[in-house]
């Protein structure tokens with residue numbers, strides 16, 4: 001498979017007053033087209049920093065970040081804004097829906113940014129929310145809100161779906177159904193998924209497992225025995 005993503009010697013330092021914090025100290029990995037990647041690591045290891053750089057939400061201190069053949073680390077804010085809008089679907093732990101828009105409007109609002117967007121109603125049906133389209137976020141359960149957030153991310157027909165602890169606020173059964181939805185979307189649409197989690201138990205659902213430790217890559221492993229999340233217990 002072709003590499004869709006390549007991080008080469010990526011470093012990231014944050015400066016707060018006089019203090020410099022090294023969040024990434026030389027990160028290298030590749031992600032192939034269509035891969036489902038699980039990224040694991042302790043709190044503060046640098047996972048969100050990697051995801052934010054990949055999503056064009058943060059910039060590198062040094063190094064290259066190839067998406068296709070383009071080094072997005074060289075891009076200016078305008079280019080990164082277009083990249084985020086067109087190519088990246090984000091799913092966060094706490095959904096981040098717009099409270100005064102209903103489910104359908106939340107999805108349509110995000111989809112309109114992208115030229116190649118999919119039909120918002122179709123996607124909401126796909127995530128099982130055909131009867132909840134007119135509900136506002138406050139009228140939906142946590143699991144339903146996360147389904148809207150996934151629909152919103154997928155509706156723009158992104159190159160990459162980046163998920164930061166998407167089940168962190170959900171109970172076991174609801175979390176599992178959200179992971180199953182991501183698994184199905186990855187299989188059916190071939191959209192590359194990068195899922196950041198503390199939950200090492202779900203690693204078997206990945207094509208590739210990337211472990212991050214203290215701002216560096218500890219290991220990258222191709223999973224020879226990929227399993228559906230339905231068959232994984234934790």
Ligand SMILES: Nc1ncnc2c1ncn2[C@@H]1O[C@H](COP(=O)(O)OP(=O)(O)OP(=O)(O)O)[C@@H](O)[C@H]1O
Nearest residue numbers: 014021022023041042043044045046047048049050
């Ligand atoms: N905006 C920022 N300003 C300063 N330091 C930051 C900033 N963002 C992250 N850091 C620091 O960079 C390091 C890596 O943080 P990051 O959020 O990437 O870790 P993480 O692996 O995602 O952790 P968690 O699992 O707790 O979310 C940490 O030491 C963190 O304190």
